[in-house]
Amino acid sequence: xxxxxILGTAVGNSFRSRLRTTLTVLAIFIGAFTLxxxxxxxxxxxxxxxxxxxxxGAPDVMTVFKPTAVTxxxxxxxxxxxxxxxxxxxxxxxxxxxxxxxxxxxxxxIAAIPGITSADAIIAVRPDFVEWQxxxxxxxxxxxxxxxxxxxxxxxxGFDQTGGALQIVLPTTYVPTLGFASNAAAVGQTxxxxxxxxxxxQHLIDATVVGVQNPTLIGSGASTNNALTTAIFDAQRxxxxxxxxxxxxxxxxxxxxxxxASQITAIKDDLTAAGFTGSTVADQIGTFQxxxxxxxxxxxxxxxxxxxxxxxxxxxxxxxxxxxxxxxIGLMKAMGMSGGRIFALFxxxxxxxxxxxxxxxxxxxxxxxxxxxxxxxxGFLSGLVGLQILTFAPAxxxxxxxxxxxxxxxxxxxxxxxxxxxxxxxxxxxx
Amino acid sequence: MTATVLSTRNLTKHYGxxxxxxxxxxxxxxxxxxxESVAIVGKSGSGKSTLMxxxxxxxxxxxxxxxxxxxxxxTLKGKALNSLRNRTFGFVFQQFFLNANxxxxxxxxxxxxxxxxxxxxxxxxxxxxxxxxELGDKAGNKALNLSGGQKQRVVxxxxxxxxxxxxxxxxxxGNLDSATGRIVEDLLFDLNRERGITLVIVTHDEDLxxxxxxRIYLHDGLLVAAIDEPAATAGRxx
Ligand SMILES: Nc1ncnc2c1ncn2[C@@H]1O[C@H](COP(=O)(O)OP(=O)(O)O)[C@@H](O)[C@H]1O
Ligand SMILES: [Mg+2]
Numbered sequence: 001x002x003x004x005x006i007l008g009t010a011v012g013n014s015f016r017s018r019l020r021t022t023l024t025v026l027a028i029f030i031g032a033f034t035l036x037x038x039x040x041x042x043x044x045x046x047x048x049x050x051x052x053x054x055x056x057g058a059p060d061v062m063t064v065f066k067p068t069a070v071t072x073x074x075x076x077x078x079x080x081x082x083x084x085x086x087x088x089x090x091x092x093x094x095x096x097x098x099x100x101x102x103x104x105x106x107x108x109x110i111a112a113i114p115g116i117t118s119a120d121a122i123i124a125v126r127p128d129f130v131e132w133q134x135x136x137x138x139x140x141x142x143x144x145x146x147x148x149x150x151x152x153x154x155x156x157x158g159f160d161q162t163g164g165a166l167q168i169v170l171p172t173t174y175v176p177t178l179g180f181a182s183n184a185a186a187v188g189q190t191x192x193x194x195x196x197x198x199x200x201x202q203h204l205i206d207a208t209v210v211g212v213q214n215p216t217l218i219g220s221g222a223s224t225n226n227a228l229t230t231a232i233f234d235a236q237r238x239x240x241x242x243x244x245x246x247x248x249x250x251x252x253x254x255x256x257x258x259x260x261a262s263q264i265t266a267i268k269d270d271l272t273a274a275g276f277t278g279s280t281v282a283d284q285i286g287t288f289q290x291x292x293x294x295x296x297x298x299x300x301x302x303x304x305x306x307x308x309x310x311x312x313x314x315x316x317x318x319x320x321x322x323x324x325x326x327x328x329i330g331l332m333k334a335m336g337m338s339g340g341r342i343f344a345l346f347x348x349x350x351x352x353x354x355x356x357x358x359x360x361x362x363x364x365x366x367x368x369x370x371x372x373x374x375x376x377x378x379g380f381l382s383g384l385v386g387l388q389i390l391t392f393a394p395a396x397x398x399x400x401x402x403x404x405x406x407x408x409x410x411x412x413x414x415x416x417x418x419x420x421x422x423x424x425x426x427x428x429x430x431x
Numbered sequence: 432m433t434a435t436v437l438s439t440r441n442l443t444k445h446y447g448x449x450x451x452x453x454x455x456x457x458x459x460x461x462x463x464x465x466x467e468s469v470a471i472v473g474k475s476g477s478g479k480s481t482l483m484x485x486x487x488x489x490x491x492x493x494x495x496x497x498x499x500x501x502x503x504x505x506t507l508k509g510k511a512l513n514s515l516r517n518r519t520f521g522f523v524f525q526q527f528f529l530n531a532n533x534x535x536x537x538x539x540x541x542x543x544x545x546x547x548x549x550x551x552x553x554x555x556x557x558x559x560x561x562x563x564x565e566l567g568d569k570a571g572n573k574a575l576n577l578s579g580g581q582k583q584r585v586v587x588x589x590x591x592x593x594x595x596x597x598x599x600x601x602x603x604x605g606n607l608d609s610a611t612g613r614i615v616e617d618l619l620f621d622l623n624r625e626r627g628i629t630l631v632i633v634t635h636d637e638d639l640x641x642x643x644x645x646r647i648y649l650h651d652g653l654l655v656a657a658i659d660e661p662a663a664t665a666g667r668x669x
Binding site: 333 | 509510516518524526528530542544547
C-alpha cells in the first residue's frame with residue numbers, strides 16, 4: 001500500500017466505530033485543550049513581561065542599594081558598625097524591607113567599579129498633590145525608578161532630559177481624574193505640583209506634561225525629568241540645616257549599553273564584593289517570569305497526565321479494532337500486505353485520532369481563549385494595558401500537536417505490532 | 432510444454448505437540464501444472480484446507496518440501512513472499528471476508544491497493560473486472576447489502592482483479608444455494624479455461640469435483656487415490 005492509501009484507509013477505519021473513536025478523541029481533546037490553554041497563559045504573561053522589559057528598556061542602568069547584613073529570623077541583630085549607615089525603608093523587596101542608607105562616598109565607590117560609567121543617587125521626592133486648572137488637587141506619587149527608563153507612552157513625545165525645562169509624564173489613570181478630555185489633550189498642558197518643605201511651608205512648582213504613559217508592572221506613578229526631580233527635591237529640603245547629610249536609599253549606576261550578560265554579571269559581582277547589590281530592570285521583572293514559568297510547568301504537567309491517560313484510551317480502542325478486524329488483517333496479509341504496512345495502518349489510525357483530538361482541543365481552546373482573554377482585558381485585567389492573558393503562539397500549538405500525536409503513536413505500538421505479527425491463516429480461521 | 436507451478440514432496444503438518452499433537456497432513460506428494468484445474472476432495476476434517484493454505488503460502492508445513500513457481504517455499508521471506516502472494520495468488524474462501532461497510536468497488540480494489548497501483552488505474556481495473564462479472568451496477572453498493580451469490584462474485588472479482596496465475600478456492604459454493612453455486616462454479620471454470628488460470632478447488636462436493644481436470648482425494652491427511660481424467664491429462668505425465 002502506498003503511504004497515501006494507508007492514510008486514507010486508516011482515516012476511514014477510525015470512522016468505522018464512531019462512538020469508540022469519539023470517546024477516545026474526547027479524552028485527548030481534554031488534554032490538548034488544557035495544554036493549549038496553559039501554554040497560552042504562559043505565553044501571554046511572558047510576552048507581556050518581555051514587552052514590559054523592552055518598553056521600559058534601560059538596558060544600561062542598574063539600581064544599586066546597600067543591603068542590611070542578612071540575619072536568619074532566629075538570630076539576633078547584626079553588630080553595629082561604627083560609621084555604617086542607618087537603615088532606610090525601601091521599595092526593593094517585600095514590604096518592610098530595609099536597606100542601609102547610602103552617602104555620596106558610596107556613590108563614588110560605585111562609580112569607581114570597572115564597567116560602571118556613572119552613579120547617581122535616586123532621590124526620593126514626596127510631592128503633596130498635582131492640580132490642573134482648578135479641577136481639584138490629587139495625590140501624586142512619583143515613580144522612583146525613572147532614570148534611564150524608556151517610557152511606554154500612550155501620548156506625547158517624552159522627556160527632553162538635557163534642557164532645564166520642568167517636565168512630567170503622567171500615567172493614563174491620572175488623565176480623566178485631573179480633568180483632561182483625553183490623553184492627547186493632556187500633552188502640553190501645565191500642571192501645578194505642591195510640595196511641603198522641612199518647616200511646613202508649601203511650595204507650588206509648575207511643570208509641563210510632555211507625555212502620558214501606560215501603567216507598567218513596576219509602578220503606576222508619574223515620572224519626572226531630572227530638572228523637575230531636582231526642583232521638587234530642593235523645595236522639599238528648604239529650611240533644613242546645610243550640614244544635614246544627604247542620604248539615599250538607592251542609586252542608579254549606568255554602564256555600557258552594549259555590555260554582555262557576562263559583563264553585567266561581573267559588574268554585579270564587583271558590587272557585591274564592595275557591599276552593594278545591583279539589579280537591572282530585567283532582573284526585577286525576570287523574577288516574575290521565573291515564577292510564571294514554574295506555575296505553567298505545573299499546569300502543563302497536569303495536562304500531560306491527562307494526555308497519558310488518554311493514551312491508554314487509545315491503546316484500548318486500537319486493541320479492540322485489532323480484535324474486530326482480525327480477519328481483515330489476515331486477508332490483507334494473504335493478499336501480500338507486509339507486517340510493516342499493517343503496523344503503519346494501525347499506528348496511522350492512532351495518530352489520526354490524536355490529530356483529531358488535538359485539532360479540536362486546540363481549536364476550541366483558541367476560540368474560548370480569545371473570548372475569555374478579551375473579556376478579561378476589558379474587565380478584570382484592564383489595568384494592565386497590553387496584557388493579552390491568553391496568547392496562542394503557533395510554535396506552542398504545533399508542540400501540542402506533536403506531543404499528542406507522539407503519545408498516540410507510542411500508544412499504538414502495542415496493538416499495531418500485535419496486528420502486524422498475526423499469521424494470516426490464524427486470522428482467517430478466527431471465529 | 433506445461434510447467435509445474437506447485438509441487439510438494441513428503442509434506443506434513445501437525446498442530447499442537449505432546450498429548451495434543453494432531454497430524455493433519457501425513458506426507459503429501461503432489462504436482463499441480465500450469466493451467467490445470469484440480470479439485471482437492473475429502474471429508475470434513477481430512478486436511479483439505481490445511482493443504483490448500485500451505486500450497487498458498489499462508490501457512491508453513493511442519494516438514495517436507497514445497498516449490499512454488501520454481502521458488503522453494505522455505506526460502507521465501509519478506510518482500511518476495513508478499514509480492515508472490517499479491518501477484519500470483521487469488522483467494523476465494525467459503526466465508527466471503529468482505530469488508531461489509533466498504534463499497535463493492537473498495538473491496539475489489541484492495542489487492543491493487545496493496546500492490547501500490549495508482550488510484551485512477553486501480554479504479555479502472557477493478558471496474559473492468561466487476562463488469563466482467565456483471566456487477567458493474569453494484570460497484571457503489573455496500574458489500575453488506577448484497578445477496579450471497581453476489582457477494583461470492585465480488586469475492587471472485589477480488590480474487591482475479593490483479594490477474595493471478597493461481598486461484599485457490601476453499602469450498603467456494605459451500606454457503607450458496609445450488610443454483611447460485613452453479614453460477615459461481617461456471618465462473619471459476621471459465622476463468623480456468625479462457626484465461627489459463629490454474630484453479631485449485633477444495634470441496635467435499637463430488638459434482639463440483641467432477642468438473643475439474645483432476646481430483647485429489649484426501650483422507651485423514653493422506654492422499655488415497657489420485658484419479659486422473661484420462662482425456663485431460665493424457666500427455667502431461669509422459
Ligand atoms: N489451528 C489448528 N489447531 C489444531 N487443529 C487444527 C487447526 N487447524 C485445523 N486443525 C485440525 O486439522 C484437521 C484438518 O483441518 P482442515 O484442514 O480444516 O480440514 P478440512 O478443510 O478438510 O475440513 C481438522 O481435524 C482440524 O480440527
Ligand atoms: Mg476446510
